[in-house]
Amino acid sequence: MTDANLTDSLRDRVQTAAGQGTALVICGSGSKAFLTGTAADETVDMTRHAGIVHYAPQELVLTVRAGTHLRDVEALLAEHGQMLAFEPPHYGPQATVGGTLAAGLSGPRRASAGAARDFVLGLRILNGRGEVLRFGGETIKNVAGYDVSRLMVGAFGTLGVLLDASFKVLPKPAQECTRVQDAPDAGAALKRLRETVLKPWPLSASAWLDGRLYLRLSGAAPAVAQAARALGGETLADDATFWRDLREQQFAFFTDPRPLWRLAVAPAATLLPETLVAPADRLMEWDGALRWVHSTAPAATLFAAAQARGGHATLWRNAPAGTPRRLQLPPALATLHQRLKAAFDPHGILNRGAFHPEP
Amino acid sequence: MNALVERPPLAPERRRRLIATLRGLLPADALLSADEALRPYECDGLSAYRSRPLAVALPHSIAETQAVLRACHAAGIPVVARGSGTGLSGGAYPLSDGVLLSLARMKSILSIDLENRSARVQPGVRNLAISEAVAPYGLYYAPDPSSQIACSIGGNVAENSGGVHCLKYGLTTHNLLKLEVLLADGERVTIGADALDAAGYDLLALMTGSEGLLGVVVEVTVKLLPKPESARVVMAAFDSVEACGAAVGDVIGAGIIPAGMEMMDKPAMGAAEDFLHCGYPVGSEAMVLVELDGLPEEVEDGIRRVEAVMRARGATDVRVSRNEAERANFWAGRKNAFPAVGRISPDYYCIDGTIPRGQLPHVLGRMRELSTHYRQRIANVFHAGDGNLHPLILYDANQPGEMERTEALALDILKLCVDVGGTITGEHGVGIEKINAMCHQFTSAEIEQFHAVKHAFDPAETLNPGKAIPTLHRCAEFGALHVHHGQLPHPELPRF
Ligand SMILES: Cc1cc2nc3c(=O)[nH]c(=O)nc-3n(C[C@H](O)[C@H](O)[C@H](O)COP(=O)(O)OP(=O)(O)OC[C@H]3O[C@@H](n4cnc5c(N)ncnc54)[C@H](O)[C@@H]3O)c2cc1C
Numbered sequence: 001m002t003d004a005n006l007t008d009s010l011r012d013r014v015q016t017a018a019g020q021g022t023a024l025v026i027c028g029s030g031s032k033a034f035l036t037g038t039a040a041d042e043t044v045d046m047t048r049h050a051g052i053v054h055y056a057p058q059e060l061v062l063t064v065r066a067g068t069h070l071r072d073v074e075a076l077l078a079e080h081g082q083m084l085a086f087e088p089p090h091y092g093p094q095a096t097v098g099g100t101l102a103a104g105l106s107g108p109r110r111a112s113a114g115a116a117r118d119f120v121l122g123l124r125i126l127n128g129r130g131e132v133l134r135f136g137g138e139t140i141k142n143v144a145g146y147d148v149s150r151l152m153v154g155a156f157g158t159l160g161v162l163l164d165a166s167f168k169v170l171p172k173p174a175q176e177c178t179r180v181q182d183a184p185d186a187g188a189a190l191k192r193l194r195e196t197v198l199k200p201w202p203l204s205a206s207a208w209l210d211g212r213l214y215l216r217l218s219g220a221a222p223a224v225a226q227a228a229r230a231l232g233g234e235t236l237a238d239d240a241t242f243w244r245d246l247r248e249q250q251f252a253f254f255t256d257p258r259p260l261w262r263l264a265v266a267p268a269a270t271l272l273p274e275t276l277v278a279p280a281d282r283l284m285e286w287d288g289a290l291r292w293v294h295s296t297a298p299a300a301t302l303f304a305a306a307q308a309r310g311g312h313a314t315l316w317r318n319a320p321a322g323t324p325r326r327l328q329l330p331p332a333l334a335t336l337h338q339r340l341k342a343a344f345d346p347h348g349i350l351n352r353g354a355f356h357p358e359p
Numbered sequence: 360m361n362a363l364v365e366r367p368p369l370a371p372e373r374r375r376r377l378i379a380t381l382r383g384l385l386p387a388d389a390l391l392s393a394d395e396a397l398r399p400y401e402c403d404g405l406s407a408y409r410s411r412p413l414a415v416a417l418p419h420s421i422a423e424t425q426a427v428l429r430a431c432h433a434a435g436i437p438v439v440a441r442g443s444g445t446g447l448s449g450g451a452y453p454l455s456d457g458v459l460l461s462l463a464r465m466k467s468i469l470s471i472d473l474e475n476r477s478a479r480v481q482p483g484v485r486n487l488a489i490s491e492a493v494a495p496y497g498l499y500y501a502p503d504p505s506s507q508i509a510c511s512i513g514g515n516v517a518e519n520s521g522g523v524h525c526l527k528y529g530l531t532t533h534n535l536l537k538l539e540v541l542l543a544d545g546e547r548v549t550i551g552a553d554a555l556d557a558a559g560y561d562l563l564a565l566m567t568g569s570e571g572l573l574g575v576v577v578e579v580t581v582k583l584l585p586k587p588e589s590a591r592v593v594m595a596a597f598d599s600v601e602a603c604g605a606a607v608g609d610v611i612g613a614g615i616i617p618a619g620m621e622m623m624d625k626p627a628m629g630a631a632e633d634f635l636h637c638g639y640p641v642g643s644e645a646m647v648l649v650e651l652d653g654l655p656e657e658v659e660d661g662i663r664r665v666e667a668v669m670r671a672r673g674a675t676d677v678r679v680s681r682n683e684a685e686r687a688n689f690w691a692g693r694k695n696a697f698p699a700v701g702r703i704s705p706d707y708y709c710i711d712g713t714i715p716r717g718q719l720p721h722v723l724g725r726m727r728e729l730s731t732h733y734r735q736r737i738a739n740v741f742h743a744g745d746g747n748l749h750p751l752i753l754y755d756a757n758q759p760g761e762m763e764r765t766e767a768l769a770l771d772i773l774k775l776c777v778d779v780g781g782t783i784t785g786e787h788g789v790g791i792e793k794i795n796a797m798c799h800q801f802t803s804a805e806i807e808q809f810h811a812v813k814h815a816f817d818p819a820e821t822l823n824p825g826k827a828i829p830t831l832h833r834c835a836e837f838g839a840l841h842v843h844h845g846q847l848p849h850p851e852l853p854r855f
Contacts, residue, residue, distance in 0.1 A: 145801060148565070
């Protein structure tokens with residue numbers, strides 16, 4: 001595993017770029033580049049700024065440099081029976097910690113355990129002036145100053161170059177078991193999910209695809225056994241592979257060449273009508289709060305449909321040329337975004353155009 | 360402490376004009392300006408510091424709140440939001456040239472959404488009132504500050520409050536979905552969503568814990584959780600604080616995340632026992648409460664493992680709650696530790712530093728030395744699971760010198776926390792109280808970045824100005840005395 005602290009040279013790079021107004025693209029392995037479009041003069045390679053800075057299993061705290069491979073981090077944690085509880089998607093074998101946080105993606109455990117930002121305790125960053133700044137820290141509670149670390153998560157590197165991240169890590173559950181039930185109708189599956197999440201069971205993930213509902217239980221052995229009995233259905237063999245392939249979007253559903261939309265909505269929100277999405281073109285995660293659809297409906301229609309359901313839509317993969325990937329923010333929020341961007345990156349050099357506000 | 364926000368007085372004519380304007384905007388019962396009526400609003404939970412605002416506005420609705428903000432913004436008058444005033448860091452301390460905006464009258468639970476397991480509430484709703492309202496459905500709102508019968512959800516959002524169950528269930532920031540916020544000029548924005556993530560930057564995280572400096576929260580959508588079927592508490596006594604601290608580490612090391620894990624030292628235990636007679640092991644040096652929740656079989660299994668861990672670390676007494684009444688009783692002393700200590704000392708001052716848990720023995724040892732040095736006693740309660748210390752310094756404000764010694768001791772404890780890799784505040788916020796200590800924790804560039812964030816939201820700086828983030832000049836004055844890691848902090852500033 002690489003172990004190198006390149007803070008000084010990265011700082012010099014950003015300072016020089018700030019002085020000259022050079023647009024920089026901050027790059028890990030590029031596994032999530034499909035999510036953003038950027039216009040840049042130069043690329044900053046983060047992958048050599050890597051290594052474990054500090055790991056204290058008994059404190060549930062891990063600090064790593066941004067270029068560290070996610071798989072190395074997960075392997076280290078597994079040696080100690082621990083994990084990143086937000087179950088991050090890698091989207092590529094070389095995925096880095098920095099890219100994972102910048103994209104702010106969370107996997108199947110999201111609805112029960114929390115999101116990437118929920119497990120970030122602190123970050124060291126370079127702002128667009130090339131200043132090294134540290135926010136948060138290695139303690140589980142910390143309310144000194146604004147919560148800038150969590151603001152960085154999901155900001156796609158537009159507010160700062162992530163240098164090091166401290167995580168709250170959790171013990172791996174003693175037991176996991178996935179039950180599968182037939183649920184040909186998505187609406188009925190959604191209804192069953194609503195009843196399930198009101199039960200005090202250790203549900204750690206759910207998915208509906210191809211007419212089947214998958215429910216994962218995680219926790220102490222007696223709790224998992226008790227809940228599995230109550231849930232019914234069948235036990236899925238090799239369920240780890242199933243959840244990994246779902247997380248990594250390896251199923252045929254995801255590799256379909258048509259435009260793929262991600263809808264984050266209120267978990268109980270009604271399904272999109274079949275005039276917009278054919279029944280076979282839906283996949284649900286996060287107890288209904290995350291819905292993937294293939295649809296050729298106009299972007300504006302899908303943006304509006306997601307908004308009406310308490311959330312937002314993103315054109316995830318296979319964007320046709322000229323189609324906006326994200327809806328413009330309402331004016332007051334857009335202004336706040338522009339001002340925040342200027343507060344962190346006054347010269348506008350970091351990942352220009354990668355995220356809101358769209359250029 | 361000793362960090363009062365000095366503000367130039369407002370000309371009487373401007374004050375008259377402002378009050379006349381507000382009278383025109385609000386119903387008669389929603390504006391207080393008579394001196395006597397202002398008195399209850401002089402301070403929050405940090406009652407050593409008091410000041411009278413120009414007026415107190417008590418709007419009933421978002422529209423009225425918006426009207427107050429617009430008028431104050433136009434007149435350049437500062438606004439300090441206030442929930443229930445239980446804050447411990449002076450966040451709701453009024454400014455003498457400003458309006459205190461109390462959200463206490465906006466206290467309706469607007470809707471409970473069982474299907475989405477969420478509730479939409481007004482900012483003045485008390486923390487406990489949410490859990491009470493949803494209890495019939497087997498649900499609850501997880502963050503449970505000890506002040507939960509009084510504190511408001513708006514205040515909880517502003518402070519990112521925690522409770523004894525936050526190791527497992529998270530802080531306020533982990534349990535929110537959406538906020539309706541009014542910016543300083545009255546502009547309304549929706550932050551977050553009914554979904555698990557929202558478009559754009561994570562402003563929900565930024566707003567949480569921003570101490571009323573970035574916006575006024577006028578509506579909150581919280582997540583609800585199903586109530587665990589079973590919860591039981593292990594109470595274990597130790598003859599040294601170090602052994603107790605080590606046992607806490609062992610529980611985590613064994614892969615157990617308890618619902619709550621709280622420590623008390625001998626003085627704190629003694630005060631609580633005298634007050635409430637909850638059967639605490641007062642003869643021992645320290646005790647820990649470990650709560651496990653979940654399905655009954657899971658809890659039984661966990662309890663056995665925790666008991667074994669405690670005994671292996673040499674616990675002198677281990678008891679397990681047998682029913683709900685006993686569980687409530689075990690918690691009662693801990694939840695009332697502050698008032699209990701209030702009975703044994705004329706005054707006490709609560710510290711909120713947080714440390715990496717492994718540093719506990721070192722920090723407690725050093726704290727004992729500091730206590731001797733400053734001649735002030737300390738009782739310790741401790742959110743042990745997440746390293747959040749609450750040393751309570753006992754003092755008597757009427758004895759000359761005690762207040763000053765207490766403040767100096769408090770600052771030394773906070774610096775100790777920062778020096779071992781911790782923070783000056785885990786959950787009570789900076790407010791006016793820890794504003795000097797901020798200079799010890801952050802560099803000039805970091806503080807400037809905070810100001811830039813403030814500026815992005817509130818360019819005219821009318822919301823709670825002077826709180827939470829120190830000016831660099833303040834740090835230079837204060838920081839000149841302190842050299843951190845061999846480096847003079849804020850070296851670019853002139854020294855006075
Ligand atoms: C006995 C006791 C025990 C406590 N125990 C705990 C504990 O266990 N954990 C914990 O975290 N805290 C605890 N506290 C501290 C305090 O109760 C919390 O900080 C609480 O969240 C404050 O809520 P409040 O409604 O009283 O807010 P206030 O004190 O009125 O205000 C606090 C801050 O929030 C801002 N504010 C209030 N409402 C709004 C709004 N609607 N919009 C924007 N800003 C707003 C104010 O300007 C101020 O900066 C305790 C306090 C006491 C007195």
